[in-house]
Amino acid sequence: MSTALDASFYSRSPLIVARDLIGKEIVRRLDKYGITLRGLIVETEAYGGSGDPASHACRGATRRNAVMFGEPGRAYIYFTYGNHFCLNFVTGKFRSDKAGAVLIRALEPTSGFEVMQKLRQTEEQLNLTSGPGKLCRALGIDLGLSGLDVTSAKSEIHVRENNTWSGSYQRSPRIGIRKAKEKKWRFFASNNPYVSRKLIYPRIK
DNA sequence: ATGAAGATGAACT
């Protein structure tokens, strides 16, 4: 029996998957350090396809976003702002869209602190994984892992059920986008210090 | 060939 969330979990609307991932445990096996890093997912965002102007997939498939148009349960990883990687899981589709994914925006670290501190070059617990770029660096995630099947516990990245989670979640507009700011497609754990922004409603200009 | 924007983070004032 496998403990990893499987394809049936990911093969739903990105909105449902984004909500249901809150409180789950992400597992990152790092063979290079002979250690496994773990953290609870405390912040996510849902992205669609042609119907979502904020999504990388809004203008159809390109080489960069091709994974988003493929099978649910794969990792979609991209590089941005000249510095950072961001981790997504490919999901099923929202309405008539042909692509969907959930961005992992923040984690609450639960094991592997020392390696995360080394990779992030900071000791500060709250600063280790409290952002999409930060958590990729803390978990040693880069473009080489894009397209990885995450539906097996054998995978070096996968997500597990967490029956000890008893928290609630809130919703807000997504962070850092220019378009579709009205959609409340960001989900985050209530009162959790590891979420990337403290405001429920980010400033709208 | 070229340019602009970007699902960020860090360092500022």
Place this chain on the structure above:
DNA sequence: GTTCATCTTCATT
């Protein structure tokens, strides 16, 4: 609160 380093990807010329 603000600025800006950094560079890939894609759309346009």
